[in-house]
Amino acid sequence: MEFVNSWAETARGVSLTIPPVLDNSVFTSRKPSTLSKNPTEKLNLIDMTDVSNLESLYQKENTIFKSFGFEKNRLTSLKKQALAEDGELKYCSNFSVIAVLVWRARTQALKMEPHQQTRLLFPIDIRSKLNTPLPKGFFGNGIVTSQCTLTTSELTEKPFSFAVKMVQNAIQKVDEVYVQSYNDYFETRRITTPRPSLTGTLVISSLIRLAFKSADFGWGEATQFGSVELPKEVCCFTHDGVKEKGRIILILGLPVSAMNTFQQLMNKV
Template sequence: MEAFQTTTINALIVERSVPVAILPEQETPGGSLFLSNIDRVSAFYLPMVYSFGRSDARTVDVIKKALSRVLIHYYPLAGRLAKNSQGKLTVDCEKKLGVPFVEASANCDIEDLGDMRFLDCNVLRKLVYRDSTDNIQEVAPLLTAQVTKFRCEGFTVGITFNHCMFDGTSVMNFMNSWAEIARGSRPLSLIPCHKRTILKSRAPPQITGTSDSFVQASDVSDLKALYEEEQIVWRSFHFDNEKLATLKKMATTDGQIISSCSNFEAIAALVWRARTIALKMKPHQLLKLLFPVDFRSKMKPPMPRYIGNAVVEACCLCTAGELIDEPISFTVGRIQEAIERVNEDYVRSWIDSLDVHQFDLLSLTSLALASWQRFDYGSTDFGWGKPRTFGTGDLPGGCLFMADGSDRKGIVVVLGLPLLAMNTFEKLVQLEG
């Protein structure tokens, strides 16, 4: 098992231009864009950084012009959030304030940044532009973009976006469309669907089958104090093909519960158990494993072009004692059952539940997993080759699964824990012996 730590480069100097507001190249619809309950609970910002090995004098200008053109299709991004008469978030598409775009240059080579799958916050904030109005909902941009050129002629494209506009699949579709236009490809291979009312909640709510996700688990293990008292460290762990095969063999023979499983299911079970042990949770501590399931293909009719948040959280609920004592195959079985429960009725019930219950994704008694391992970031070629790396660095909590490079040979797991717990966790996921 290979563990990576984030690289801190305090000497990194990035000079930025004044932000320029990029508007759609043509006139676009006005009015108000409905946001679903899933969108509304996702109203926080996420950064992403793509790195590329070469550029030329035209790079920044081509990418900037392509952004203006792709916003014709993704016009709500040029608007701003607002509240309707019921006090619920919408997007005001009349308020065309645009997408802030920044040109920048760095004083080093891209290689000097180290592992760019998960960036140190000091590096990340220099490669991704955060607008000063981010905390003012009605004027904060829904997307920002920064292109940074490096001494080696490589460059990065850094964005930050309001999660209420995109889930992972949607943001990848947007980035790939932006890159298609930069390369001169016409028409777009995927025209987005903005009709979010198809995920409108029902009146009255009809709630069945999602109760575990909304269970409030008291912090009887006093994890809050642990996280406040100790330094929180972030590390990433590489599971290559050999380790994945070993883990899946363990998961399918230990306990004779299941006959097959996916890489995600096997690693999720291992990480959940190891984190629980490392944090020394009390046996009667109620805990949850939460992970998003994309439901586009599960709806009738399917909704492949939907641009918005089309994921719900699948949930496994048990006590720490149950999790630690059971064979890993049983834990994998819990995860498989949670995935199987996600059908159209589950989705509709989940959306309705958000009208009635509060969903706490950041509870320390829950492990929230996000999987980016299937995202097609390798197609985001602006005309100077496929990205060398794709990463983030701003995870409020939980755990992230990422593909190990564009060749996808393995999976990288990123998470943060108090220092002593992290040292224990690292030993527990070695899979040695």
């Protein structure tokens, strides 16, 4: 969005508010690499067997996309639930409670087998997580991914707060060492190692903090933005900054039968 905003400023003929910083040396792997002997285990980059025939379901049915809204009072209720269930949790973010709610509901809607491993994967902004923070205007995606993995039975039968705590721990573990290991793995193994399968995986991307409304090409601020297309494993959420301030909008795709079940589960929350 910094690029889009700079593009918009250029279109209006004004100076750039945030000049781009093009140095991406922070994402260069270490030489020699200090990658652990089993990096896929450390980063949880493991393939999961499709014991629930998920691929067959997606092939048989059309995938439809729908959006769901989360108002402030609904989010407050979810956070109170998590805090009440677990005395150790001191704080819950909107991201963690929505992520777990959607992860659980999607897993149930797809009728995953109890022993099916299911993974929640999400990008994390590392701009403030490094010992030397990325400079303002760093050009490109300053992100790594983190994730949580459970069996279907663990995810759906354990308390809501259990998975919320897992998500928060997955976010907190991302530090300088994690980022370096992440870079080393993808720089040294990405050519020879196949990309991990996304079977049983939900990828959540939060667009909430992107400064899309300030993108003015000369005819006013943006009123709406989003992805043109989402892969079947991905959902995203953003603010509905026009109609209802503070409301969070979730967008995801599911096979028709699963979407019907997902909607029913969302209506119960």
